[in-house]
Amino acid sequence: MAGHSKYKNIMYRKGAQDKKRSAAFSKLSREITVAAKMGTPDPDMNPRLRAAVNAAKAQSMPKDNIQRAIDKAARGDAENYEEIRYEGFGPGGVSLIIEALTDNRNRTATNVRTAVSKNGGNLGASGSVSHGFDRMGLISYPASAGDAEKVFEAALDAGAEDVESSDEGHEIWTSNESLHEVVxxxxxxxxxxxxxxxxxxxxxxxxxxxxxxxxxFKLIDTLDDDDDVQQVWGNYEVSDAVMEKLG
Structure with a gap:
């Protein structure tokens, strides 16, 4: 999940995901396989695969699992996954973009629609909310990468467009075309x-x-539990006071 509501709220969601490591590894494996299948199975020559492998390593996914996913694609016996995007609205009028990788479009559509409708939301047509978002590159670093000034200067020199830093880490935003050059x-x-x-x-x-x-958050949890859903983006802002009440 990656709603965009300051890092504390992202970490709230991350805490829930940390309890589902097996499911998280499954999604990471799927992304690695798709990335390797779409390009070369060499991360050094395939930017999407390299990003997927780095994300897996950041979640402490075992090296054997990573290599197994790459080998599966290289052998040509990987499932054919389709990238699908759903758009809609959640509680409070929040706009949501749901990205999925699926080998069964009907199953995924039914599951996503059910999850959204049962938790105070509704799906819209393609383009119904994406016009309110910018498609950009996002590079994530932990707080240990350096202080805000160091990261900002490094990002600026690398050609990034914006940086958001907090006690938990740094988010570096780039144009979608320059993502891998900035990395x-x-x-x-x-x-x-x-x-x-x-x-x-x-x-x-x-x-x-x-x-x-x-x-x-219940809606996003439900979507996260679906193996086909890779990422959920939202335009919500939740205050620290509300976050504390939610625990």
Whole structure:
């Protein structure tokens, strides 16, 4: 999951995902396999695969699991996964973009629609909310990569467009076209990133109150539990006071 509501809220979601390591590894394996199948199985020559492998390593996915996913694609016996994007609205009028990798479009569509409708939301047509987001590159680093000034200067020199830093880590935003060039330029300075991928950055945020926030996080949890759903993006803003009440 990656809603965009300051890092504390992202970490709230991450805490829930940490309890589902097996499911997380399954999704990471799927992304690695798809990336390797779409290009060369060599991470050094395949930017998407390299990003997927780095994300897997950041989640402490065993090396054997990573290599197994790559080999599966290289042998040509991997499942044929289709990339699908769903758009809609969650509790409190929050805009949601749901990205999936699936080998069964009907199953995934049914599961996503059910999860959204049962948790205070509704799906819309393609393009119904994505116009309110910018398609950008997102590079993630832990706080240990350096202080905000160091990361900002490194990102600026590498050609990034924006940086958001907090006590938990750093998010570096780039144009979608320059994502991998920025990663290549910034890695010698900050090291390998925890993640580097195309993302949806909201243009405006929606402030969500306690009641809607609880239901929204329940919806996102339900979507996260679906093996086909890879990422959920949202334009919600939840205050620290509300986050503390939610625990």
């Amino acid at each position: 290549k330029a910034i890695t010698p300075v900050l090291g390998e990133p925890e993640g580097a991928k195309l993302a949806w950055r909201p243009q405006t945020m929606v402030d969500v109150g306690e009641d809607d926030a609880g239901l929204l």
